[in-house]
Amino acid sequence: MGRWQPGAQGRLQQAAMELIVERGYDGVTVAEIAERAGLTERTFFRHFADKREVLFAGQEQFAAGVVEALTAAPPQLTPLEAVVAGLAAAGTWLNDERRAGSRVRQGVIDAHPELQERELIKLARVAAAMATSLQERGVGHAEAVLAAEAGMAAFRLAFTRWVDDPGEHDLPWHLDAAVEGLRAVVA
């Protein structure tokens, strides 16, 4: 390496998190983030499609992992069971070491509607991908969509609980609890 320090994208993410925690999302400009990372504003937008996206990098891996686990799930599982199996795979990534970081990040997102919008569409895209995968195993369209979205609702509840709770249980445990609650409510 010579002209460029490696890891530009990671530096931008770290700089963004630091500055946003200090001053809030609206109190930070893209130029400032880039400057702290030793780059220019223009380069920021070569790594991230927009300002919000700097907080959501890595989400593609999450989505891919979930869909992969869902696709690999045994065919005899019910649609909802398969969805839960897929989402449970996220527990591998969201392990106890990442809990504190997840809490900080979620606090930032919860404080800014623009970031909530981005989060919602990301999760909706994961749900849509799960629904497509379910259809490929023969599940009807309506059932696939409903299983994917209901499972995603359970996952969101489970994630909230996992982030906030003192940490006795891991994410898959909370997910199972949420799915149990879902069955109770829908039955």
Added chain:
Amino acid sequence: MGRWQPGAQGRLQQAAMELIVERGYDGVTVAEIAERAGLTERTFFRHFADKREVLFAGQEQFAAGVVEALTAAPPQLTPLEAVVAGLAAAGTWLNDERRAGSRVRQGVIDAHPELQERELIKLARVAAAMATSLQERGVGHAEAVLAAEAGMAAFRLAFTRWVDDPGEHDLPWHLDAAVEGLRAVVA
């Protein structure tokens, strides 16, 4: 009236829809919308918080109507039944006369991710309001959240079907069908 033509907000909405259908959301500037409505860009932003919002006016009434119907639902209903009762009230507003308009509007939204984001957060807020209302009638937090979000998933599927289908059935009919599908999938 004298200096101002009445119905500025409505004129802005109509101008926006016309222009967006012609050139697409990204091909239209706020200044152009305002100009077609006989107003200035600054006035546009006095009526709508941002450019996207011009396509979502009236949503507050929708949300208020749903929550009101949910609150008024008989106490002996299960949480999910109460949510469905609330959402079914939207069928009064989304009647057959509005089906064509809803299809056009939904086509615009489906073509632009920024608009999908806004739609998702609006629906999520309705779901959150429904969950709060459920908690006020004694439902636990987890059950309230899950019933509200599962019901909202059914509503979204029902709305899609209602908008696209040749129109033999009304929205409440599609909603019942979706809820039945939900029960089948979760059970």
Added chain:
DNA sequence: CACCTTCATGTCAGTCGCTGACATCCCTAG
């Protein structure tokens, strides 16, 4: 070693969304 290609980055100018501050002018209350 000299040369060339590639590619991440820098530079610059410009558009557009959005906001604060202040002025304008009609309508209505008194």
Added chain:
DNA sequence: CTAGGGATGTCAGCGACTGACATGAAGGTG
């Protein structure tokens, strides 16, 4: 008739984002 309020216009400015072009380092080829 006058005073005040409310909707609008005007203007200046910031920040997000983009296209076009220039730069310089890394790596391969002769």
